[in-house]
Amino acid sequence: MTHKCQALVLHCMDYRFIGHLRDFIVSQGLKDQYDEVSVAGGVQGIVSGTKHVQEYILNQIGTARRLHSIQDVYLINHLDCGAYGGRTAFGSDQEEHDRHTSDLQKAQIIINQRFSELNISMVIARLNEENGGQEVDFEVVSGS
Numbered sequence: 001m002t003h004k005c006q007a008l009v010l011h012c013m014d015y016r017f018i019g020h021l022r023d024f025i026v027s028q029g030l031k032d033q034y035d036e037v038s039v040a041g042g043v044q045g046i047v048s049g050t051k052h053v054q055e056y057i058l059n060q061i062g063t064a065r066r067l068h069s070i071q072d073v074y075l076i077n078h079l080d081c082g083a084y085g086g087r088t089a090f091g092s093d094q095e096e097h098d099r100h101t102s103d104l105q106k107a108q109i110i111i112n113q114r115f116s117e118l119n120i121s122m123v124i125a126r127l128n129e130e131n132g133g134q135e136v137d138f139e140v141v142s143g144s
């Protein structure tokens with residue numbers, strides 16, 4: 001008995017993004033076609049987390065590959081992430097954005113070192129709370 005799905009999605013556990021994340025993932029053609037790993041800080045756990053957390057995430061990817069033959073991995077970090085100290089931990093919006101871009105690219109390299117055949121997509125989510133609304137923009141980041 002084999003079950004296949006297209007992708008694994010790794011994202012931060014932050015509740016503010018969950019509904020919007022699902023909508024984004026569906027917009028990528030992945031409705032009911034992805035495994036999901038939700039951890040505080042998203043790729044931070046791979047890049048600068050403890051060895052234990054890094055191995056946990058890589059093992060989840062390996063399990064998705066073995067059991068479900070995934071081809072793609074979506075790495076989704078977000079701005080104003082509490083695991084990174086929130087937006088106030090950075091000197092500027094650009095500095096914060098650069099840090100997430102850098103961490104996503106480092107995570108891509110680490111994942112591809114172990115699973116070279118997986119296609120990695122990297123995304124930065126930004127919550128907009130202007131005018132009392134709540135929207136999320138998803139920006140695709142290019143690879144390293």
Ligand SMILES: [Zn+2]
Binds near residue numbers: 012013
């Ligand atoms: Zn977060």
